[in-house]
Amino acid sequence: MRKYSRSLYGFDRGAGPTWRLAACAALIATLLGACASAPSPVVSVTAAPSAATDSPSASDASAATAMVMPPPRAPGNAALLRPDAPLRYTVQRGDTLWSLANRFLLDPWQWPEIWIVNDQVRNPHLIYPGDVLSLIEVDGRPQLTLAGDLERLSPQIRELPLEAAIPTIPIDAIRDFLRGPRLVTADELKTAPYLLSFVDAHLIGGEGALIYVRRLPPVEPWTYAVVRSGQAYKDPDDGSILGYEALPIGEAVVREPGDPATALLSQTYREALVGDHLLPVEPDAFQADFYPHAPTQPVGGRIIAAFDGISQISQFQIVAINRGSQQGLEPGHVLQILQAGARVADPYGKTKVQLPDQPAGQLMVFKTTPRLSYALVMSVTRPAHLLDRVEAPRARLN
Structure with missing residues (x-):
C-alpha cells in the first residue's frame, strides 16, 4: 500500500477517506476562527521587516501614508481621533505640540492619552523636525509614537540641542509678552529701588540718560529692568488684590553704587519718569518644555x-x-x-x-x-x- 506523509492538520492520509472529512472540518473551523478574530481597520504594531524580506515599493508606502484611521470605538474616556488623522506624519519646522495634537485629535489636550513615552530620552515629549510620527493600535487603543521606536533594536542617543525641539505653543505669540508686563506684589514695589532724579535737568529720560537711584543694593546685579506700576489685578470672586502690573520702561546699568547710586538707561521702550521702579531683569530664555494636558482637579x-x-x-x-x-x-x-x-x-x-x-x-x-x-x-x-x-x-x- 502506498504511504502518505502526515498532513498539515495532523491526520494520516494513509488511514483512508476518513482523513478527508476530518481535514475539511478542521479547515472550516480555522476559517471561522479567523473571521471571528479579524482585526478592526486600524494599523497594529508589527515587527520590523528583516533584511531578507523585500521592502515595500514606493507606491505602497505612498498609499500607506495616504490612509486614514477612523475614530476609535474604545469605551470610556479614550481620546477621539479626527476622522482624517494620518497614519504617518513627518514633523515640519513651525509645528508645535498643540498643532500636532490638533492634527490627530478632536480634543488636542488629550495628547497624553495617545502619546507613547520613550524612556530612552530625558524628556519623553521632545519632538524634532524630521521625526516621523506613526499612529498605531496597542491593546485596542490608538497610540502615537516615533516611527523609529517600532524598529529600534538597541538604545539610541539623540545628539540635538534642546532648543531644536518643537515648542508646545508658538513662541512668536508670547515673545512680546515675555518682554512685557510682569506681576509684582505691593511689598515688592514698596521695597524696590526707584528713579529719584535725572543727572541732567530733565523731567523725562530716554536711552543714554544718566539717572539717580535710591534703595539700590551695593552688590550685584548691575543691570535692572525699569518698570512702572500699572493696573491692579483684582480677584472678581473675593475682591482681593492678586498683584500689580509692572509695565516695562527699559533697562538701566549701574555706574556708581551709593545712595543715591548713578545708573545709565541702556535702552528704553517708553519715556522714563521720576518714581519708576527698578527690578531684577528676568531671563529672556523661555523653556516651553511642557506639553498640553488637562488639570486633574477643578479650577473654576x-x-x-x-x-x-x-x-x-x-x-x-x-x-x-x-x-x-x-x-x-x-x-x-x-x-x-x-x-x-x-x-x-x-x-x-x-x-x-x-x-x-x-x-x-x-x-x-x-x-x-x-x-x-x-x-x-x-x-x-x-x-x-x-x-x-x-x-x-x-x-x-x-
Whole structure:
C-alpha cells in the first residue's frame, strides 16, 4: 500500500477517506476562527521587516501614508481621533505640540492619552523636525509614537540641542509678552529701588540718560529692568488684590553704587519718569518644555485681564486668570473658556431666566504665580470676554 506523509492538520492520509472529512472540518473551523478574530481597520504594531524580506515599493508606502484611521470605538474616556488623522506624519519646522495634537485629535489636550513615552530620552515629549510620527493600535487603543521606536533594536542617543525641539505653543505669540508686563506684589514695589532724579535737568529720560537711584543694593546685579506700576489685578470672586502690573520702561546699568547710586538707561521702550521702579531683569530664555494636558482637579477661575488691554478675547491673545500654582495650575494645563450666559425675559413669566454658559474656546497656561497665571488663547469658537469663566475641559463622548 502506498504511504502518505502526515498532513498539515495532523491526520494520516494513509488511514483512508476518513482523513478527508476530518481535514475539511478542521479547515472550516480555522476559517471561522479567523473571521471571528479579524482585526478592526486600524494599523497594529508589527515587527520590523528583516533584511531578507523585500521592502515595500514606493507606491505602497505612498498609499500607506495616504490612509486614514477612523475614530476609535474604545469605551470610556479614550481620546477621539479626527476622522482624517494620518497614519504617518513627518514633523515640519513651525509645528508645535498643540498643532500636532490638533492634527490627530478632536480634543488636542488629550495628547497624553495617545502619546507613547520613550524612556530612552530625558524628556519623553521632545519632538524634532524630521521625526516621523506613526499612529498605531496597542491593546485596542490608538497610540502615537516615533516611527523609529517600532524598529529600534538597541538604545539610541539623540545628539540635538534642546532648543531644536518643537515648542508646545508658538513662541512668536508670547515673545512680546515675555518682554512685557510682569506681576509684582505691593511689598515688592514698596521695597524696590526707584528713579529719584535725572543727572541732567530733565523731567523725562530716554536711552543714554544718566539717572539717580535710591534703595539700590551695593552688590550685584548691575543691570535692572525699569518698570512702572500699572493696573491692579483684582480677584472678581473675593475682591482681593492678586498683584500689580509692572509695565516695562527699559533697562538701566549701574555706574556708581551709593545712595543715591548713578545708573545709565541702556535702552528704553517708553519715556522714563521720576518714581519708576527698578527690578531684577528676568531671563529672556523661555523653556516651553511642557506639553498640553488637562488639570486633574477643578479650577473654576475667570479671565481677569488681557495683555493688549481689550475686552474681547481672540486667538493667540495672552490673558491672565485668577488661579495659580496654589490651586494646582502648571504650565501646559489646558482650560476651556465658557462664555457667560445672558439673562433673558421669560415670555410666560415675570422673572428673567439665566441661560447656561457656552463653550467659547480653549487656552493653555504657560506661566504661573502662586495666585495668578498667564495663558495663551489657542482657539476661539464664539466671542469671549473679560470675566468669562475657565474650567478643566470636558472630553467629547463617543
